[in-house]
Amino acid sequence: MAVDGPSGTGKSTVSRKVAAALNAGYLDTGAMYRIVTLAVLNAGIDPADEVGVANLLPSLMFASPVDPAEQVHTLAGEDVGRSIRSVHVTTAVSEVSANPAVREWLKERQQQLAGAGRMVVEGRDIGTVIAPDAALKIYLTASEEVRASRRYKEVGAAGRTPDLAVVRAAIAHRDNYDSNRLHAPLQAAADAIVIDSTDLDIAQSVEAVLVLAAQRG
Numbered sequence: 001m002a003v004d005g006p007s008g009t010g011k012s013t014v015s016r017k018v019a020a021a022l023n024a025g026y027l028d029t030g031a032m033y034r035i036v037t038l039a040v041l042n043a044g045i046d047p048a049d050e051v052g053v054a055n056l057l058p059s060l061m062f063a064s065p066v067d068p069a070e071q072v073h074t075l076a077g078e079d080v081g082r083s084i085r086s087v088h089v090t091t092a093v094s095e096v097s098a099n100p101a102v103r104e105w106l107k108e109r110q111q112q113l114a115g116a117g118r119m120v121v122e123g124r125d126i127g128t129v130i131a132p133d134a135a136l137k138i139y140l141t142a143s144e145e146v147r148a149s150r151r152y153k154e155v156g157a158a159g160r161t162p163d164l165a166v167v168r169a170a171i172a173h174r175d176n177y178d179s180n181r182l183h184a185p186l187q188a189a190a191d192a193i194v195i196d197s198t199d200l201d202i203a204q205s206v207e208a209v210l211v212l213a214a215q216r217g
């Protein structure tokens with residue numbers, strides 16, 4: 001199953017819960033882009049330096065789990081679960097993700113993991129590029145206002161003191177960047193089913209996806 005959509009839709013939580021309910025694996029491809037971005041920043045490479053970033057890729061050792069209950073992401077053996085969600089990484093991740101060498105490199109890994117059995121794979125280009133033959137493609141969206149307020153609560157719960165206007169502007173900027181890049185932009189696949197979660201909570205979104213999954217057998 002492919003689950004795509006912009007930031008702040010509850011996509012990750014919904015996908016993980018759907019995977020657990022279906023006894024399937026769960027792959028968070030956004031976390032993979034975040035790990036590469038963290039490595040780029042740690043190495044002191046400018047995220048806009050396409051060649052510098054491409055040259056770093058072969059040396060990267062990272063692991064992204066597929067057990068929905070055990071989401072421990074590592075870089076060079078170190079747990080980076082917290083640092084990949086930092087403001088620094090979030091600010092730089094779209095630029096690193098627009099780099100075609102990064103996309104090509106991660107595509108291979110994502111397709112390998114996605115092909116290893118029943119999987120829920122979440123991202124921006126899963127239904128269009130990574131798994132165009134997925135049995136079910138979901139495009140999860142919500143109004144910009146609701147997405148900003150969800151992200152605002154998430155950031156607040158993580159112990160930071162966000163400003164709603166700043167969070168909203170950052171979300172709009174990232175989605176705009178992701179939607180307008182040349183390679184594998186964020187878009188719904190032609191055969192994706194759009195779920196608008198503006199008025200749905202997590203449980204209702206999960207239920208909506210599970211109903212569609214049951215219909216597909």
Ligand code: C5P
Nearest residue numbers: 029030031033093094097123124125178
């Ligand atoms: O899902 P998450 O917000 O963690 O994704 C972080 C970033 O990774 C996105 O804003 C996007 O730039 C990139 N991404 C991508 N393709 C994917 C998943 C994520 O370009 N399949």
